[in-house]
Amino acid sequence: MKILFVAGDPKPERWTALIRALLPEAEVLAWHPDSPPVNADYAIVWQPPEALFEQEKSLKAVFNLGAGIDGLLKVRNLPGDIPVVRLEDAGMSVQMAEYVLHQLIDASRGLDMYRVQQQDSHWKIHRPIKREEWPVGVMGLGHIGKRVARALTGLEYTVNGWARSAHEIAGVRAFAGNERFGEFLASTRVLVNTLPLTEATRGIINRDTLSRLQPDAVVINVGRGEHLVDQDLLDALDTGQVMRASLDVFSREPLPEDHPFWTRPEITVTPHISARTLRDATLEQITRKIRDHAAGREVSGIIDIGRGY
């Protein structure tokens, strides 16, 4: 079996060596646009170029190195007749839960305020948190959204969830479909986005959405930058409708140096690190699925190209 590794890592051998170790029966090659076609059976990819699919016509499945497959769906000649498989969790959802809790607690416990006070050696105690004042709404209830919601219920926050389809998660008030979106927003002060990016979700955090949240809203975006209409968030911060935002993903990455998000004190910017790809867990999962697929066994995480995730 031949496996092609196709990602913009300057040191692809860090990946290919591990794939070889996990699947000793495979021939593993790092793809290069100048190399001749190798008739690979499987490709492990992150945002591959169209040239890959022009050259490789024997692929039996494509494995995405991330949970979000929006980058892959942009490739116009992505074959529609073979399974395209996304990463499922692989150590990412616990990191997302950690990130979201950290950002939420920073706001709800006023920890940012105490950091400022420390600069002046100022001992001042603010009133304790009332959990009922911080209802959280998690958009997207896949592996990641569910893990985030569960972590929040563990700390006894009020947790709402919203997804396209119905979900049952203990301790979470789950809303399904567009017709319940307004109700979800009205019950939410802290909006957490873990949605996949599709035509239906692009720009979903906009002026209208933000205006329907509870007052002094907080936005935590760990989905994709294109879910958010940047100017609408800035306007909502100006009017005070939104008090704070934690943004890990951006329409353009790296976030351009002159982007206003960098300098707004109410915004925390992190460089797409809320869930790092863990090489071992990622390749263990993908190589296991390749072995299963090669043996004719069912593989989970196959995306529905029409639906977009």
Ligand code: GLV
């Ligand atoms: C990272 O952004 C991913 O989609 O896994």
